[in-house]
Amino acid sequence: MYLRSPARASTVLSPMLIGAGALALLASALIAFIFFVVLGEAMAALGEIGLWRFLTDASWHPSSGEFNLLPMVAGTGLVAAGAMVLAMPLGLIAAVFVTFYAPSPVATAYLRLIELFAGIPSVLYGLWGLVVLVPIIADLAAPGSSLLAASLVLALMVLPTIALIATMSVRSVPLERIQAARALGFTKASTMVKIVIPSARKGLAVAAILGAGRAVGETMAVMMVAGNIVQVPESIFEPVRTLSANIALEIAYAMDVHRSALFVSALVMIAFVVLATALLEFVTNKQAMPDVHPD
Amino acid sequence: MSTLTSAANPSRGLRWDAWAIVLWIGAGLIMAAFLWVLLDLLGRGLGQISWSFITEAPENAGRAGGIGPILVSTLLILMVCLAIAVPLAVGVAVFLSELLPHRSRLRRIVQISLDALAAVPSVVFGLFGNAFFCIQLGLGFSILSGGLTLACMVLPLLIRTTESSIRAVPQRYRLAATALGMTRSRVILRLVVPLAVPGIVVGTLLALGRAMAETVALVFTSGYVDRMPGSLLDSGRSLSIHVFDLAMNVPGGDANAYGAGVVLIFALLVINGAVLCLAKTWKARSGMAITAAT
Amino acid sequence: MPGKDLESEIRHGHHGGNVMTVAQPCIEPAAHREPERHLWCISDLTVSYGEVIALSSVSLNIKENSVTAVIGPSGCGKSSLLCCLNRLTDFIPGCCVSGRILMHSKDILGGQIDDTRLRKQVGLIFQKPNPFPLSIRRNFELPLREHGIRDRQEIEHIMQSTLEATGLWKEVKDRLNKPAHQLSGGQQQRLCIARALSLRPDALLMDEPCSALDPISSGQVEELVLSLRERYTIVIVTHNLSQARRLGTDVALFWLRDGKGTLVESGPASQVFEAPRDDLTKLYLRGAIA
Numbered sequence: 033m034y035l036r037s038p039a040r041a042s043t044v045l046s047p048m049l050i051g052a053g054a055l056a057l058l059a060s061a062l063i064a065f066i067f068f069v070v071l072g073e074a075m076a077a078l079g080e081i082g083l084w085r086f087l088t089d090a091s092w093h094p095s096s097g098e099f100n101l102l103p104m105v106a107g108t109g110l111v112a113a114g115a116m117v118l119a120m121p122l123g124l125i126a127a128v129f130v131t132f133y134a135p136s137p138v139a140t141a142y143l144r145l146i147e148l149f150a151g152i153p154s155v156l157y158g159l160w161g162l163v164v165l166v167p168i169i170a171d172l173a174a175p176g177s178s179l180l181a182a183s184l185v186l187a188l189m190v191l192p193t194i195a196l197i198a199t200m201s202v203r204s205v206p207l208e209r210i211q212a213a214r215a216l217g218f219t220k221a222s223t224m225v226k227i228v229i230p231s232a233r234k235g236l237a238v239a240a241i242l243g244a245g246r247a248v249g250e251t252m253a254v255m256m257v258a259g260n261i262v263q264v265p266e267s268i269f270e271p272v273r274t275l276s277a278n279i280a281l282e283i284a285y286a287m288d289v290h291r292s293a294l295f296v297s298a299l300v301m302i303a304f305v306v307l308a309t310a311l312l313e314f315v316t317n318k319q320a321m322p323d324v325h326p327d
Numbered sequence: 328m329s330t331l332t333s334a335a336n337p338s339r340g341l342r343w344d345a346w347a348i349v350l351w352i353g354a355g356l357i358m359a360a361f362l363w364v365l366l367d368l369l370g371r372g373l374g375q376i377s378w379s380f381i382t383e384a385p386e387n388a389g390r391a392g393g394i395g396p397i398l399v400s401t402l403l404i405l406m407v408c409l410a411i412a413v414p415l416a417v418g419v420a421v422f423l424s425e426l427l428p429h430r431s432r433l434r435r436i437v438q439i440s441l442d443a444l445a446a447v448p449s450v451v452f453g454l455f456g457n458a459f460f461c462i463q464l465g466l467g468f469s470i471l472s473g474g475l476t477l478a479c480m481v482l483p484l485l486i487r488t489t490e491s492s493i494r495a496v497p498q499r500y501r502l503a504a505t506a507l508g509m510t511r512s513r514v515i516l517r518l519v520v521p522l523a524v525p526g527i528v529v530g531t532l533l534a535l536g537r538a539m540a541e542t543v544a545l546v547f548t549s550g551y552v553d554r555m556p557g558s559l560l561d562s563g564r565s566l567s568i569h570v571f572d573l574a575m576n577v578p579g580g581d582a583n584a585y586g587a588g589v590v591l592i593f594a595l596l597v598i599n600g601a602v603l604c605l606a607k608t609w610k611a612r613s614g615m616a617i618t619a620a621t
Numbered sequence: 622m623p624g625k626d627l628e629s630e631i632r633h634g635h636h637g638g639n640v641m642t643v644a645q646p647c648i649e650p651a652a653h654r655e656p657e658r659h660l661w662c663i664s665d666l667t668v669s670y671g672e673v674i675a676l677s678s679v680s681l682n683i684k685e686n687s688v689t690a691v692i693g694p695s696g697c698g699k700s701s702l703l704c705c706l707n708r709l710t711d712f713i714p715g716c717c718v719s720g721r722i723l724m725h726s727k728d729i730l731g732g733q734i735d736d737t738r739l740r741k742q743v744g745l746i747f748q749k750p751n752p753f754p755l756s757i758r759r760n761f762e763l764p765l766r767e768h769g770i771r772d773r774q775e776i777e778h779i780m781q782s783t784l785e786a787t788g789l790w791k792e793v794k795d796r797l798n799k800p801a802h803q804l805s806g807g808q809q810q811r812l813c814i815a816r817a818l819s820l821r822p823d824a825l826l827m828d829e830p831c832s833a834l835d836p837i838s839s840g841q842v843e844e845l846v847l848s849l850r851e852r853y854t855i856v857i858v859t860h861n862l863s864q865a866r867r868l869g870t871d872v873a874l875f876w877l878r879d880g881k882g883t884l885v886e887s888g889p890a891s892q893v894f895e896a897p898r899d900d901l902t903k904l905y906l907r908g909a910i911a
Binding site (some may be wrong): 046048049051052053055056057058060061062063064066069072073087122125126128130134142145146147148149150151153155156157158159161162163164188192195199210220221224242245247249250251252255256270276279280283284295298299301302305306308309312313 | 342345346347349350352353357358360361363365367368415418419421422423426428429431436437438439440441442443444446447448449450451452453454455457458459463479482486498511512515516522536537539540541543545546567568570571574575581584585588590592595598
């Protein structure tokens with residue numbers, strides 16, 4: 033881009049530079065500001081309850097002074113893990129399918145549809161889960177609203193994101209490398225497993241991180257199908273409550289320490305985000321990846 | 328010949344090995360699941376749509392009546408969101424792409440913090456909006472609070488798309504303008520930003536889709552009230568919240584939840600189509616690709 | 622590939638190095654023998670991009686109202702020279718300029734002339750035609766408004782007269798509101814020349830203006846240059862020796878010596894082409910080396 037010589041540096045300090053620079057600072061400070069606002073709200077609970085009791089209390093009963101977040105942390109982790117276990121292989125299948133196996137009109141249409149599904153509001157996935165999926169699971173094992181239902185709905189929600197990013201990274205595997213493998217007598221299938229997927233692993237890692245981030249943060253769809261009972265589930269048919277659902281369910285009536293405790297759980301989620309972003313920076317090392325947006 | 332080439336020339340002479348079968352079946356199942364969601368929604372919801380459903384106020388907690396006031400609230404929230412976020416994003420994007428050296432440390436800091444912002448779960452945005460806009464700034468549960476919260480949320484996406492469309496303006500136009508004696512700020516304001524407008528519009532549409540899909544961040548900020556809003560400081564229920572509320576909290580509200588869901592999907596389809604059309608016509612007209620990702 | 626043109630030089634300019642324009646103090650008025658005839662008096666001009674020295678101590682006087690053809694192989698600093706003359710070097714990352722260029726006896730490197738005013742006086746035509754992707758009319762409006770001409774009728778008048786001067790008026794008068802890049806390559810290049818002329822410059826710098834054009838368009842641009850040479854000082858970089866013969870009243874040959882761009886020979890076209898003084902020039906003109 034433009035660089036100017038020091039001799040004319042003074043003209044660079046135009047009102048425009050100052051204005052746009054101020055906006056950029058504002059935008060980049062926003063994440064810190066959000067963190068401090070949430071931290072400020074959480075301070076009351078952190079002071080009164082202390083960090084330790086969030087892990088050791090008997091359970092989560094804010095009205096009787098019990099604030100154990102672990103069941104919700106476990107619920108979030110299990111639901112997200114279940115979703116990722118389903119969505120990652122499926123996303124990879126979709127990516128390899130559109131890149132190497134589908135005739136090009138099919139591939140184009142397939143990607144268009146996946147893009148469309150990436151934009152469908154989570155509340156509509158939740159609605160489908162609630163009305164269609166939960167009754168089906170309830171036939172297998174009551175009550176239907178369960179870890180399984182939440183994982184399935186969530187898997188469907190994160191699948192488009194994962195499939196799109198995976199497609200991008202599989203497509204960016206150099207053609208020569210694939211042709212070289214074929215020339216060496218690799219079958220199509222083993223080229224896939226031994227060349228394409230390892231070459232695309234960076235992009236696949238990005239897809240996994242972004243997908244997991246989305247799965248952990250998702251609230252509405254999960255809340256609609258997970259049953260929302262505070263417990264560590266013993267089977268996939270038991271209801272669970274996630275951190276985000278916990279916030280959404282209780283913030284409306286929570287007061288004082290209870291409200292503040294909910295902000296503590298938001299801090300936990302922010303901590304996860306920071307971790308995921310750091311991991312993403314580490315994996316991509318920037319520049320190396322095409323622009324990938326969490327969606 | 329190798330069949331393993333690009334997507335443009337993929338399947339001629341395809342051997343039906345076990346992998347191909349697995350992949351076709353897998354891809355088919357994925358699509359079937361999505362189509363199940365979509366067709367279920369359309370099948371149950373399309374019957375609800377009528378002129379009166381679009382225009383009338385909800386009655387009996389939404390079981391009867393329509394979604395008129397909810398559409399108005401949704402539009403107002405989106406307008407507030409974009410009115411704040413778009414100018415901010417254009418300013419930041421100009422700073423990042425035109426004024427900062429390409430490899431400066433400041434630029435990297437800004438980008439990392441925007442990446443982090445993009446990764447923040449919407450429930451956290453909701454809590455932040457509730458604590459800051461509703462309570463600390465005293466805006467209460469209002470359309471304004473909701474719109475401002477959404478503006479924070481879509482900001483990273485908007486900045487990204489705007490920045491890449493500004494970058495897509497070829498350097499030779501900047502040089503030509505400079506060689507004609509235009510100052511740098513004029514080159515940016517009069518030439519570069521106007522040339523990037525179609526890309527900015529596409530980015531705005533994408534942000535609009537994202538904002539319209541959002542539910543939880545609005546529950547805590549713009550609230551649940553389903554009356555026609557009188558001002559931006561009134562609480563207003565968005566379409567997505569309406570779907571959620573009818574499905575979860577109102578026994579017998581399913582039918583209208585589906586109706587509202589279909590309206591939501593339809594709006595998103597329109598946005599999606601507009602994005603595709605714009606990107607195509609713009610590319611044909613100016614030869615510059617829109618690099619906004621979905 | 623016709624070597625490094627202006628744009629690619631600017632795009633690929635070395636990053637990281639400090640950007641500096643070092644101007645030597647004006648010691649003596651250059652060209653005191655013929656003060657009226659030279660528009661630019663260049664002395665000891667050196668241009669470097671980081672470690673790479675594109676031009677090494679070049680001294681050259683450029684006559685007013687004449688066409689100076691700058692020839693030489695790729696990468697010998699011809700485009701860098703043009704960039705210095707309207708100080709577009711300010712925009713090349715890592716570019717360092719030293720020496721002195723007097724224009725109308727004012728040192729343009731030392732900041733005696735405001736750079737935007739300098740660029741208004743010195744138009745630049747790029748290798749690849751680059752009208753703005755806007756309407757033809759807007760291509761004139763934008764720079765004219767920048768320089769304080771806001772009156773619609775005046776803009777219209779200037780646009781028409783420059784388009785007539787470039788022989789484009791008849792071809793485009795019915796499509797002034799159509800996008801400029803729908804014109805043919807040759808038309809686009811003439812539009813760019815017209816756009817530069819609309820600012821009433823003293824001089825035009827042309828960086829291989831015909832190399833991206835077909836022979837017919839190329840011929841039209843050449844004719845245009847010939848018609849302009851009475852009124853403007855033109856410096857044209859070209860790879861095409863016969864073009865240099867056709868257009869040039871003066872010629873400057875640059876060469877890459879020890880990795881540095883240097884001026885080998887300059888003078889009136891007749892002298893350089895008919896009786897070159899330098900052996901290198903002789904060989905180059907015979908086509909023995911390139």
